[in-house]
Amino acid sequence: MSSLLEISDLHAEVDGTPILKGLSLTLGAGEVHAVMGPNGSGKSTLAQVLSGREDYEVTAGSIRFDGVDLLDMEPEERAIAGLFLGFQYPVEIPGVSNLNLLKAALNARAKARGEEEPAAATLLGRVREAAASLNISNEMLKRGVNEGFSGGEKKRNEILQMLVLEPRLAVLDETDSGLDIDAIRVVSQGINSLRDPQRSVLLITHFQRLLDHITPDRVHILVDGAIQASGGPELAQELEAEGYARYAPQPA
Amino acid sequence: MSAALAEHPRAAALSAAGAEHRWPYTPVRDWLASPQAAAEAEALALPLPAHYAPAPDAARGDWQVDAATAHVVRAEAQADWQERQWGWTVPANTQARVVLDTRVAAGAVLDLSLRAQIGAGARLHILRLVDVAAGGHGFETWQFEQAEDSRVDVLEYQVGAGRSHLALNSRLQGAQAEFHWQGLALLGGQARAVAQLRVEHLAPACRSRLELRNVLGGRSRRSVIGNMHVARAGQQTDSAQACHSLLLTPGARVDMRPELEIYADDVQCAHGATSGDLDETALHYLRSRGLDSNTARRLLLESFALPILGTADEGLQAPLRDDAGTRLAQMGADLSAASAARVSARGRGRDQARGRA
Numbered sequence: 001m002s003s004l005l006e007i008s009d010l011h012a013e014v015d016g017t018p019i020l021k022g023l024s025l026t027l028g029a030g031e032v033h034a035v036m037g038p039n040g041s042g043k044s045t046l047a048q049v050l051s052g053r054e055d056y057e058v059t060a061g062s063i064r065f066d067g068v069d070l071l072d073m074e075p076e077e078r079a080i081a082g083l084f085l086g087f088q089y090p091v092e093i094p095g096v097s098n099l100n101l102l103k104a105a106l107n108a109r110a111k112a113r114g115e116e117e118p119a120a121a122t123l124l125g126r127v128r129e130a131a132a133s134l135n136i137s138n139e140m141l142k143r144g145v146n147e148g149f150s151g152g153e154k155k156r157n158e159i160l161q162m163l164v165l166e167p168r169l170a171v172l173d174e175t176d177s178g179l180d181i182d183a184i185r186v187v188s189q190g191i192n193s194l195r196d197p198q199r200s201v202l203l204i205t206h207f208q209r210l211l212d213h214i215t216p217d218r219v220h221i222l223v224d225g226a227i228q229a230s231g232g233p234e235l236a237q238e239l240e241a242e243g244y245a246r247y248a249p250q251p252a
Numbered sequence: 253m254s255a256a257l258a259e260h261p262r263a264a265a266l267s268a269a270g271a272e273h274r275w276p277y278t279p280v281r282d283w284l285a286s287p288q289a290a291a292e293a294e295a296l297a298l299p300l301p302a303h304y305a306p307a308p309d310a311a312r313g314d315w316q317v318d319a320a321t322a323h324v325v326r327a328e329a330q331a332d333w334q335e336r337q338w339g340w341t342v343p344a345n346t347q348a349r350v351v352l353d354t355r356v357a358a359g360a361v362l363d364l365s366l367r368a369q370i371g372a373g374a375r376l377h378i379l380r381l382v383d384v385a386a387g388g389h390g391f392e393t394w395q396f397e398q399a400e401d402s403r404v405d406v407l408e409y410q411v412g413a414g415r416s417h418l419a420l421n422s423r424l425q426g427a428q429a430e431f432h433w434q435g436l437a438l439l440g441g442q443a444r445a446v447a448q449l450r451v452e453h454l455a456p457a458c459r460s461r462l463e464l465r466n467v468l469g470g471r472s473r474r475s476v477i478g479n480m481h482v483a484r485a486g487q488q489t490d491s492a493q494a495c496h497s498l499l500l501t502p503g504a505r506v507d508m509r510p511e512l513e514i515y516a517d518d519v520q521c522a523h524g525a526t527s528g529d530l531d532e533t534a535l536h537y538l539r540s541r542g543l544d545s546n547t548a549r550r551l552l553l554e555s556f557a558l559p560i561l562g563t564a565d566e567g568l569q570a571p572l573r574d575d576a577g578t579r580l581a582q583m584g585a586d587l588s589a590a591s592a593a594r595v596s597a598r599g600r601g602r603d604q605a606r607g608r609a
């Protein structure tokens with residue numbers, strides 16, 4: 001299986017503070033990997049660096065996405081190439097409706113690929129179908145992006161955007177946090193429905209409970225800015241029982 | 253012409269008022285001395301719907317406004333000095349809609365004084381369009397007297413890179429009178445736009461609302477004073493003012509000063525102000541969905557600014573939104589260009605750090 005995402009020896013800092021300290025990770029096409037780690041280990045920094053957030057400075061290492069240097073690409077170029085980030089804290093944008101955002105996003109993709117913009121009816125049908133599977137009402141679609149949405153509704157809306165945009169790699173940053181059991185089930189069904197041999201998912205999570213619904217191919221333990229251990233799904237079970245203590249960096 | 257302007261009683265009065273209030277903006281005499289911006293902003297081009305009848309073309313006059321009326325004032329030529337002194341009456345229990353469309357070209361001056369009597373139960377809706385070009389000056393004084401149950405709505409749309417000063421005083425004399433002001437200012441260049449808005453709550457249970465949104469680029473400066481006076485008779489006053497500003501450039505500046513003078517004891521007077529840059533997280537969110545930075549900035553600017561225009565007449569909403577959309581797109585594009593220059597400088601630094609330069 002060819003690798004879709006190849007991160008090697010990635011170092012990144014925020015405001016001069018090193019957060020990622022030599023992170024390496026390879027994700028094949030069609031695979032689902034989970035990155036688990038305690039607070040402050042660099043999980044969200046990894047997600048933001050992948051999406052191209054400007055405040056995060058990569059000081060060393062490389063990221064290749066489908067053979068191309070991701071770090072040379074603007075955030076929108078990454079998105080159009082097929083990378084999607086599900087935000088841990090989705091942003092509220094009153095005045096831009098959810099539908100309009102999806103329309104603008106799809107039009108941007110069509111334009112970049114030299115294709116015709118999707119017809120309004122096609123777009124609407126696609127969005128409504130995905131929305132129905134996530135219990136998102138038409139009324140919510142017409143509201144401003146995430147405007148007045150609860151924490152769970154925002155996360156479902158992220159999954160909606162993912163389903164409509166059909167990325168090749170979805171990076172989901174703590175999509176499970178703040179969700180109740182029912183919402184986790186709905187969100188997991190959404191993620192599972194995207195799984196196919198061409199699409200990959202990187203689940204960034206704090207807890208094992210999301211992995212009860214989505215079985216990952218690999219689990220990586222991120223502590224202190226680097227992957228300390230990788231293994232099969234059983235690694236997540238071990239973590240749940242034992243915690244992250246054994247992966248804590250040893251004092252020098 | 254500058255010498256004559258400096259001696260003008262209105263300019264002198266503004267300077268004196270500035271001294272008295274210690275306003276945090278450049279007094280008028282300094283405006284006149286400072287260099288004028290070279291750049292001309294795109295002129296405002298809004299077609300007025302046909303149902304607005306043109307108002308009598310008189311420099312001075314008193315008349316009744318009772319239907320849709322359009323006042324168009326143009327100070328077009330260098331050294332053109334337009335004065336207007338108008339008195340409007342809105343009879344009791346009638347409705348009037350007025351478009352007050354003022355354009356001031358470079359080197360020209362508009363000096364407008366407006367008094368309005370709003371009868372009991374009457375409604376007056378004013379769309380105030382202001383476009384003062386760089387090097388132009390607009391002075392306006394508005395004085396309203398409102399009887400009981402009357403309501404005044406002002407929607408202000410201001411653009412340009414010139415200098416303008418508005419002093420408004422609305423006196424709510426009858427019980428349950430209402431005064432609402434919504435303003436959107438898109439300013440650039442060396443624009444100076446001062447609004448001194450005073451609402452006097454002189455009778456019980458009156459309401460007032462001020463909501464201003466400013467998008468400021470270049471070295472523009474917006475100063476707003478929201479002065480709420482609540483007399484002893486103004487029990488159950490309900491007043492709120494808010495001023496939100498986006499400062500797109502390091503040289504842009506906003507001064508907001510709420511002033512509350514309250515002599516009654518059962519009142520609500522809220523005030524709030526925010527100012528800041530475009531939200532970088534929101535910008536990144538949109539870009540991470542595939543929108544290029546120009547489009548993302550334009551959407552964010554529109555989402556901030558356009559809701560203000562929602563109270564315009566239906567026939568005027570689309571042209572207003574179009575005009576604002578075009579200006580915001582330009583402001584966003586200017587910002588993207590500046591930001592791209594910054595990022596490419598930083599990108600070079602990153603390449604060096606990664607040993608690839």
